[in-house]
Amino acid sequence: MNESATAEPSSSFTWTRRHLLGLGELERDEIEHILETARGLKEISMRSVRKVPPLRGKVVVNLFFEPSTRTRTSFELAAQRLSADTIEFTEKMSATRKGETLIDTAKNIEAMGVDVLVVRHASSGAPWIIARNVDCSVVNAGDGTHEHPTQALLDVFTMTEHLGPDLTGKQVAFVGDIAYSRVARSNIFALTKLGAHVHLIGPKTLVPGSLKQLHPNVHTHHHLDEVIAELDVINLLRIQLERQGATNFPSLREYTRLYGITRARMRRAKENVLIMHPGPMNRGVEISPDVADGPHSVILNQVTNGLATRMAVLWLVSAGDTGSPMSQVSGRLRTPPREG
Ligand code: NCD
Numbered sequence: 001m002n003e004s005a006t007a008e009p010s011s012s013f014t015w016t017r018r019h020l021l022g023l024g025e026l027e028r029d030e031i032e033h034i035l036e037t038a039r040g041l042k043e044i045s046m047r048s049v050r051k052v053p054p055l056r057g058k059v060v061v062n063l064f065f066e067p068s069t070r071t072r073t074s075f076e077l078a079a080q081r082l083s084a085d086t087i088e089f090t091e092k093m094s095a096t097r098k099g100e101t102l103i104d105t106a107k108n109i110e111a112m113g114v115d116v117l118v119v120r121h122a123s124s125g126a127p128w129i130i131a132r133n134v135d136c137s138v139v140n141a142g143d144g145t146h147e148h149p150t151q152a153l154l155d156v157f158t159m160t161e162h163l164g165p166d167l168t169g170k171q172v173a174f175v176g177d178i179a180y181s182r183v184a185r186s187n188i189f190a191l192t193k194l195g196a197h198v199h200l201i202g203p204k205t206l207v208p209g210s211l212k213q214l215h216p217n218v219h220t221h222h223h224l225d226e227v228i229a230e231l232d233v234i235n236l237l238r239i240q241l242e243r244q245g246a247t248n249f250p251s252l253r254e255y256t257r258l259y260g261i262t263r264a265r266m267r268r269a270k271e272n273v274l275i276m277h278p279g280p281m282n283r284g285v286e287i288s289p290d291v292a293d294g295p296h297s298v299i300l301n302q303v304t305n306g307l308a309t310r311m312a313v314l315w316l317v318s319a320g321d322t323g324s325p326m327s328q329v330s331g332r333l334r335t336p337p338r339e340g
Pocket residue numbers: 070071142148151182183237238278279280
């Protein structure tokens with residue numbers, strides 16, 4: 001790990017947002033501030049007592065309308081490590097099944113005295129709709145095919161740990177189902193704002209050429225082997241079969257042959273390339289087991305860093321009015337005043 005990655009937070013920056021909805025709307029210094037805050041908080045998870053008091057008395061509700069293990073557990077643990085009370089709320093438990101609207105569900109939960117709603121929903125834009133209708137903070141935990149901001153933040157956090165804090169000019173690839181991937185979209189926003197080049201690689205049906213228009217640093221490719229030697233980071237994505245109306249490539253076997261990362265294909269990659277995956281992984285499809293568990297893989301580091309990143313986000317959106325909570329944590333981080 002690059003030690004310089006544990007930089008002190010910049011003293012001039014003031015966090016003002018009540019919500020974290022997408023990285024498309026964040027400025028570069030806001031993204032950097034979340035990453036710096038996460039670096040300061042990571043150490044808490046290494047302590048023997050992994051709990052600090054800043055969000056004591058606050059309530060964080062996980063409102064998940066889509067299946068999730070990693071993200072939901074990570075948000076729950078992150079909230080608990082900051083001493084917030086947490087409530088888990090899944091679609092199965094929801095009165096939306098009885099015809100209640102999403103807005104009514106959110107308003108009813110908020111009326112019980114909730115500070116942060118962490119929302120995952122199959123419809124793109126759902127967290128924005130909720131945020132417009134409630135007074136508490138809303139954090140997007142993945143909306144349809146649109147954004148997954150905390151996943152991209154933890155991905156970027158993990159990259160900076162290995163490549164150094166400045167990602168300018170780094171070549172970061174996403175291989176696979178870009179068209180349906182909220183993880184890729186949020187990463188594109190974050191990485192281009194931080195000066196990295198983003199390479200989107202996959203069959204034409206899953207990597208539309210129009211994605212290049214997002215930013216001059218976004219490049220699309222359909223032949224992995226032609227670019228693999230240039231890449232500093234390779235993020236592998238699952239084929240989002242549940243979001244595709246029809247299959248967008250001939251067969252999984254064909255897909256694996258052309259785009260799967262195997263030990264043989266790794267021989268063409270840079271010696272110190274990082275292999276990443278947001279999970280859930282389909283071993284033997286987009287990644288072979290020996291690469292997933294091999295020396296280049298930082299997949300479990302991503303999961304670990306998810307906690308610190310989500311702690312940072314929960315704290316920044318919710319703790320601005322509670323005095324100087326971080327002085328109770330490390331004395332290094334400042335209280336963010338929050339917008340009204
Ligand atoms: C991703 C998601 O839900 O968008 N997973 C995650 O949050 N860990 C990616 C995926 O489902 O493939």
